Amino acid sequence: MELISPTVIIILGCLALFLLLQRKNLRRPPCIRGWIPWIGVGFEFGKAPLEFIEKARIKYGPIFTVFAMGNRMTFVTEEEGINVFLKSKKVDFELAVQNIVYRTASIPKNVFLALHEKLYIMLKGKMGTVNLHQFTGQLTEELHEQLENLGTHGTMDLNNLVRHLLYPVTVNTLFNKSWFPTNKKKIKEFHQYFQAYDEDFEYGSQLPECLLRNWSKSKKWFLELFEKNIPDIKTCKSAKDNSMTLLQAMLDIVETETSKENSPNYGLLLLWASLSNAVPVAFWTLAYVLSHPDIHKAIMEGISSVFGKAGKDKIKVSEDDLEKLLLIKWCVLETIRLKAPGVITRKVVKPVEILNYIIPSGDLLMLSPFWLHRNPKYFPEPELFKPERWKKANLEKHSFLDCFMAFGSGKFQCPGRWFALLEVQMCVILILYKYDCSLLDPLPKQSSLHLVGVPQPEGQCRIEYKQRI
């Protein structure tokens, strides 16, 4: 009998392997991979990532994989995939973000994994609804103090105005009273470095630092600033009740569980988390309100009914007052719905089935709150700014509308969400109470460059303000 030659055996073996891989791939979602090894469709994706996702959904259906910069990102856009994203034990938050945390704040992966849950529980508790009242007094005082700097009237870029208010207000409230610089040159430096760090945060989370000189310089500047200031931050206790600020409580855990070395890095991470989303949300909320005259008028009527005729006094805003000004809360939430983060992510740790496809372990599972909030099935007339849609949400029980995912969801939902809502509401109330405001430019477009976090406006949007008498 004639023996089969080794060449034929090899060819048959390869064919069998090829068919096996094909079969396996058949059960995977469609993959957009491009032709450049490792980079994949990195360039096309990076140019306008939000548009890329939506075009891919229209072309490939409710689940698809994008291969870029060595990562397989599988996007889910409908119920079954969303449920897996939110509830499955086969996907993991910590493993999805540990690399981002390592690159952006140089926190070693083992330290991050060891501390994450403990820190999360502390943050969630300190900024939870039960403890929120502890912030109202200081937020009011800090906002009044910063508003004084605006003078009696002026014209300013709204984004710049909001940054000048909320950078110091947030930092002094959550980090330490009077930590924010008061000297003009130092304030300017803080703004420049924070904006550079924030703007390229997404690239910093993926590329080596040597390719991002400006970003790397800002990161180092903040790490050095924290290193210098942490001893002071730690010793300064609240005069009222000797309680710790959010940053102090964080440093306490970091230094007890690991070493002092990691403190500046956690300081930087908390700084970014507390400013990067809340500040643009305050910008967009004011921009939406001021560009909808009927809503602006209704808000002013509400403010007058609670605080009396709007004027320049230093009013105090209580939790009860906020309850009476529901329209403002709806405006903030409607703004967040429309300007939600482009993506949130989880790592697949065991193969998981979605819509008859198998998503392999190692993939990043991605969900886009931005696009989910534009699905008319969940939010009718999704492109319209309609604060009244929030009437249906059970806000008293602290729940949002179904499928509202701007703060993420599940076990590690944003722990700062109630603080952010409070801060933006107070900011809107005090600005509109004290100043007669109008926009000099139309509502700007949003920058399409980023997926992480609330989008920034593109181009300027000026506000004219006059102090009331």
Ligand code: HEM
């Ligand atoms: C409107 C403003 C904000 C938005 C839209 C927002 C959104 C988010 C989102 C989407 C996540 C990821 C959640 C997930 O993947 O499930 C997150 C996490 C986080 N947010 Fe916020 N956030 C806001 C304000 C704040 C503020 C003011 C703080 C204050 C300190 C904060 C602190 C954090 C922290 C520490 C995490 C990480 C949680 C963890 O590691 O488990 N956020 N936020």
